[in-house]
Amino acid sequence: MTFLRIEGVNFAHCIEDTNDLSTRRGGGLMLLDAVNDISTRFEGKLKAISTGASMGLFEVTDATLAEKVATDVRKYLSDHALFKFGTFVVDVAKDEFPAGAERALAANRWRQMGTLSFSSIGLTASTSGACAVDEVRPGSERMTIKAEPNQPVSASVYARRKDGIGKKQVFYGTHLEGDKGSNCLQSLTYTYDFEELAKELPSDIKPETLEGKIAVFYADGNKFSRFNRNAKSTATLSEWDTYIKRQRKVLLAKLVQTASESPRWQRNGAIRLETLLWGGDEMIFVVPGWCGMQLAELFFQQTKSMQYPTDTGAPLTHAAGLVLCHHQAPIGPMTRLAMALGDSVKTPDNESQVNAMGWMVLESFDHAGGDPDGYLKRRFRHGAVDLKQLSLDPEAIEAMTTKLPTLKDNLPRSTIVRVVRMMAEGVAFNGKNGEPVTLVANSYRQIDSAMQSSRKFGDWISLWKQLHSSRDGGDWNADPTHISPSDLPAWVKLLELWDYCVASEPAAVSKDAAKGAAR
Secondary structure (H helix, E strand, O other), X not given: OEEEEEEEEOHHHOOOOOOOHHHHHHHHHHHHHHHHHHHHHOEOXXXXXXXXXXXXXXXXXXXXXXXXXXXXXXHHHHHOOOHHHOEEEEEEXXXXXXXXXXXXXXXXXXXXXXXXXXXXXXXXXXXXXXXXXXXXXXXXXXXXXXXXXXXXXXXXXXXXXXXXXXXXXXXXXXXXXXXXXXXXXXXXXXXXXXXXXXXXXXXXXXXXXXXXXXXXXXXXEOOOHHHHHHOOOHXXXXXXXXXXXXXXXXXXXXXXXXXXXXXXXXXXXXXXXXXXXXXXXXXXXXXXXXXXXXXXXXXXXXXXXXXXXXXXXXXXXXXXXXXXXXXXXXXXXHHHHHHXXXXXXXXOOOOOOOOEEXXXXXXXXXXXXXXXXXXXHHHOOOOOOOHHHHOEOHHHHHHHHHOHHHHOOOXXXXXXXXXXXXXXXXXXXXXXXXXXXXXXXXXXXXXXXXXHHOOOXXXXXXXXXXXXXXXXXXXXXXXXXXXXXXXXXXXXHHHHOOOOOOOOOOOOOOHHHHHHHHO
């Protein structure tokens, strides 16, 4: 067999080189579209085996023309008005599967190391200075940036940004095309930028401090690559690829449907949703801050039944990261932080992977920097709090979104603040034998009394159990002998995510009404 493998590489120079949303969107879709375009344009010469967000593995139908096909693919990419601003590696290899596929991958890596890490196309001399967006390349084109007309931009930014703006409104309909109900999805419109996405709180959302907040959600399949590595034939690999694409399509359809039926996900008829990464194992969504926990719950509910093979295989799990921040926070660092939080909940290779989500609430990106674990150590320097202890599994996420909103009216938040502060400062257990001080013990009793009198004590016990870092030792008990420093992560989860766990919507909106509003 003869294989052709294409991959978009060096994302730092075609996606991550700017925090401008439209330019990043255009760069990400460029990689996805290039692989899909090659598959369509060279149909008959190439047979797709597996295609992801930026990678495509094909079988060359006529082995004698393999090198010519590879040359034609490279020329097509380098001549394309948009694709030429990315960096792609294209190579062929001949061998039986899987050795041939591995040889093509090795050739891609070798070519990547031997070529420039950025596209030099469009780097012409300019008298306009540096690009107003990436601030590195020469500004050889002109376009409106942040309502400022005639700003100098590089040829790369110009092409990516223009395409990113144009593709915004058709991305979801295109990727859901052919599904039941896709005609209705085609008519939906979406917010263009984070300010539009996060501003103007829906009337039933409280508190007002959620105004302008966004949620950056990242998810990655645990050990999905093992199916690529362990495939015994191209048919097996293709079947796995088809299964994952189908599951992702179902997920996207559910997300868009939920957003189209909920006023909280809309502003002036436009859906508040942004997709920054799509295809393959990984995805990144951005939604309003008040929808972040709902998105996490929806994601895990939609993927919990995934298993492969579908009838006899083991469950497929995901690691996720959620960053809750202001919409003006630089999106590049925010997405990297979300990825780091997702990586933090993965288990070592020799252990079973589980569904889990790392999360962080940031009022300013400077609080965490690039070291989320170090940030937690500085903030809770006297308390045992780390990313693993703060992680949430799907059951805990559901408990937070369904139970916490109903308890807020009776749960004394100021008392929880006091407990967290004293534990974090290392003054909560200063009794003679390390027992909790009177103020902490009284705080537990106050919370216990409030929950007992609220007639929602059962919900409180259930929620506490889900949030406790050690489930087998997380039974609620206000007796001082049962109060432990290990309670701190549960209190932190409750306090930090309090505002982002919002009450259920008063009434559901019908599909017909939602479609009318979207038009």
